[in-house]
Amino acid sequence: MTTPLHRYRIVQWIDYRLPIFSWTNEHLVEYPAPRNLNYWWNFGSLAGIMLVVQIVTGVILAMHYMPHVDYAFNSTEHIMRNVEWGWMMRYLHANGASMFFVVVYIHIFRGFYYGSYKSPREILWWMGVVILFLMMGSSFLGYVLPWGQMSFWAATVITNLISAVPWIGETLVQWLWGGFSIDNPTLNRFYSLHYLLPFLICGVAFIHLWALHHRKSNNPLGIEVKSPRDTIPFSPYYTVKDLVGLGVMFFVLAIFVFYLPNFLGETINYIKADPLVTPPHIVPEWYFLPYYAILRAVPDKLGGVIAMVASIAILFALPWLDTGKVRSARFRPIYKQFFWIFLADCFVLGWVGANPPEGSFILIGRITTIYYFAHFLIILPLIGKFERTRPLPESIHQAVLAKKGGGAAPDSPPQPSAAGNP
Amino acid sequence: MADTAPESEQASPQGEETRRDFLILAAGGMGAIATIAVVWPLIETMNPSADVLALASTEVDISAIEVGQAITVKWRGKPVFIRHRTQEEIDEARAVPLDELSHVESDEERVKKAEWLIMIGVCTHLGCIPLGNKLGDPVGLFGGWFCPCHGSHYDTSGRIRQGPAPDNLPIPEYEFLDDTLVKIG
Numbered sequence: 001m002t003t004p005l006h007r008y009r010i011v012q013w014i015d016y017r018l019p020i021f022s023w024t025n026e027h028l029v030e031y032p033a034p035r036n037l038n039y040w041w042n043f044g045s046l047a048g049i050m051l052v053v054q055i056v057t058g059v060i061l062a063m064h065y066m067p068h069v070d071y072a073f074n075s076t077e078h079i080m081r082n083v084e085w086g087w088m089m090r091y092l093h094a095n096g097a098s099m100f101f102v103v104v105y106i107h108i109f110r111g112f113y114y115g116s117y118k119s120p121r122e123i124l125w126w127m128g129v130v131i132l133f134l135m136m137g138s139s140f141l142g143y144v145l146p147w148g149q150m151s152f153w154a155a156t157v158i159t160n161l162i163s164a165v166p167w168i169g170e171t172l173v174q175w176l177w178g179g180f181s182i183d184n185p186t187l188n189r190f191y192s193l194h195y196l197l198p199f200l201i202c203g204v205a206f207i208h209l210w211a212l213h214h215r216k217s218n219n220p221l222g223i224e225v226k227s228p229r230d231t232i233p234f235s236p237y238y239t240v241k242d243l244v245g246l247g248v249m250f251f252v253l254a255i256f257v258f259y260l261p262n263f264l265g266e267t268i269n270y271i272k273a274d275p276l277v278t279p280p281h282i283v284p285e286w287y288f289l290p291y292y293a294i295l296r297a298v299p300d301k302l303g304g305v306i307a308m309v310a311s312i313a314i315l316f317a318l319p320w321l322d323t324g325k326v327r328s329a330r331f332r333p334i335y336k337q338f339f340w341i342f343l344a345d346c347f348v349l350g351w352v353g354a355n356p357p358e359g360s361f362i363l364i365g366r367i368t369t370i371y372y373f374a375h376f377l378i379i380l381p382l383i384g385k386f387e388r389t390r391p392l393p394e395s396i397h398q399a400v401l402a403k404k405g406g407g408a409a410p411d412s413p414p415q416p417s418a419a420g421n422p
Numbered sequence: 423m424a425d426t427a428p429e430s431e432q433a434s435p436q437g438e439e440t441r442r443d444f445l446i447l448a449a450g451g452m453g454a455i456a457t458i459a460v461v462w463p464l465i466e467t468m469n470p471s472a473d474v475l476a477l478a479s480t481e482v483d484i485s486a487i488e489v490g491q492a493i494t495v496k497w498r499g500k501p502v503f504i505r506h507r508t509q510e511e512i513d514e515a516r517a518v519p520l521d522e523l524s525h526v527e528s529d530e531e532r533v534k535k536a537e538w539l540i541m542i543g544v545c546t547h548l549g550c551i552p553l554g555n556k557l558g559d560p561v562g563l564f565g566g567w568f569c570p571c572h573g574s575h576y577d578t579s580g581r582i583r584q585g586p587a588p589d590n591l592p593i594p595e596y597e598f599l600d601d602t603l604v605k606i607g
């Protein structure tokens with residue numbers, strides 16, 4: 001494939017040996033994307049950018065951080081006080097983790113709404129779920145590193161979940177700790193793994209994108225691309241659209257980093273870890289709250305752990321649990337309503353997770369947990385069977401042009417070169 | 423590919439087993455064994471190391487602990503509670519009918535000397551440290567310990583009586599070296 005850059009001999013020389021220019025052109029420039037993608041399609045590339053932000057700030061932090069129980073807390077404070085711009089790197093990294101989760105959660109709910117998990121995108125969806133698991137792992141491990149009180153006790157409570165495994169639970173936990181409690185060996189290996197997992201995420205994200213570029217993007221109408229008239233080239237249209245979203249995301253991140261850097265954190269994490277004193281309130285980071293609520297909704301230790309893992313693992317089965325043939329909620333009047341109820345259910349679960357398991361929180365937690373699973377196991381299969389979907393448009397370009405009031409479709413696709421001439 | 427090649431190269435009528443099938447199977451089996459042999463030591467390195475295991479016991483002088491008081495000592499990175507129980511606490515623990523317990527253990531089984539209750543102070547739910555050792559701590563509904571993390575109540579024998587914890591507070595290995603010295607571990 002030749003690109004405009006191929007007029008340069010050096011580009012030709014390189015591309016003949018390593019087709020990096022044609023490859024970029026194929027996947028980032030001329031790549032045909034549905035012409036009707038809305039801003040909810042920004043969040044995939046935003047997630048990719050956040051991964052890069054975490055890796056860059058993380059590598060810098062790693063130059064100053066010391067993974068030892070006697071130094072970890074102090075070296076984090078050293079980063080905050082002595083290292084030039086160190087405070088900014090740490091605040092970017094800590095708040096960046098939250099931003100990453102915001103973006104990824106929106107990305108997932110976009111998938112729910114527009115049915116992006118349906119055939120032929122099941123493997124693409126699975127890779128996304130794997131990334132979610134890996135992200136949860138990395139941020140849990142990272143949160144232990146500053147070695148504050150909440151780092152230590154969150155790590156204690158979460159690793160103790162594994163002791164619920166019948167028979168070998170205790171052995172497994174001691175293997176994970178490298179001792180009889182969370183201590184220096186634990187901190188060391190958590191640091192090693194915290195460094196490793198983001199690069200595994202890169203690998204899985206690559207497979208995710210491979211699958212995406214093989215079957216191409218879904219779109220708000222949820223119908224397949226049928227002809228070149230349904231698409232526009234990725235550049236400049238979607239590069240620019242993604243950049244708009246990027247600006248907004250960095251603006252929000254900057255507000256947190258510069259004005260509310262500890263808003264999402266726990267004050268008590270500025271007290272050094274003490275293995276002999278448990279803080280009165282142990283709460284996970286906000287992005288774990290719904291799962292924490294599910295864990296506590298089940299009155300049995302092992303049962304709680306199973307429910308918590310199942311609440312995410314069930315996403316693997318989603319493409320088959322949703323029996324509806326139509327993808328987009330725009331044409332699924334019943335599903336659309338249950339989508340919003342489900343979203344609300346997740347927020348309530350998060351709210352319950354943030355509160356102590358007392359009084360009515362216990363009841364609300366149980367109801368919302370049951371609803372969470374019922375959504376996947378009962379509601380979705382039934383809607384698919386009984387819902388009367390609205391008629392789908394003939395094609396993407398017809399739907400788009402009809403909405404613009406034209407009605408008559410032009411015979412030729414918009415030319416990429418036309419974008420340059422206003 | 424593997425299933426198209428034999429037809430053209432080798433006469434293998436009607437799915438008969440061939441030398442090649444055998445070789446593939448043998449090579450695959452050896453490969454699997456080799457993989458396990460390589461992964462095994464990698465996994466084993468994460469177990470508690472020799473020095474961690476060596477730190478396994480500690481000696482405590484208990485002569486200064488008054489009746490009704492308790493101390494916390496660190497053993498294997500975990501708190502161990504040593505409580506000098508009052509006669510009422512002992513009586514209370516021994517008066518509990520065993521069928522009221524979810525993890526059935528009599529008080530006699532849990533102590534070597536009735537006035538000294540020695541146990542690991544780690545909640546059997548998810549590992550928080552129950553309150554009740556210090557003066558003024560909440561002691562829960564059964565006069566022993568209370569875990570604030572998810573609300574587990576322990577009695578004066580350290581047995582779980584209410585809340586999500588599945589087991590009684592565990593008893594470490596220990597022995598009285600003499601009247602004032604205990605060796606834990």
Ligand code: HEM
Pocket residue numbers: 051054055056057058059060061062065076090093094097100135138139140142143144145146194195197198201265
């Ligand atoms: C998926 C990407 C990543 C996520 C979600 C993530 C998340 C986190 C979180 C939540 C913390 C605790 C922040 C705090 O309260 O201080 C943290 C700390 C840390 N991370 Fe990461 N991280 C990621 C990638 C990386 C990478 C690639 C490195 C190193 C190359 C790294 C190095 C560190 C270091 C040294 C700390 C301790 C200093 C500190 O607490 O600020 N991180 N990480």
Ligand code: FES
Pocket residue numbers: 545546547548549550569570571572573574585586587
């Ligand atoms: S850790 Fe004690 S009640 Fe959960």
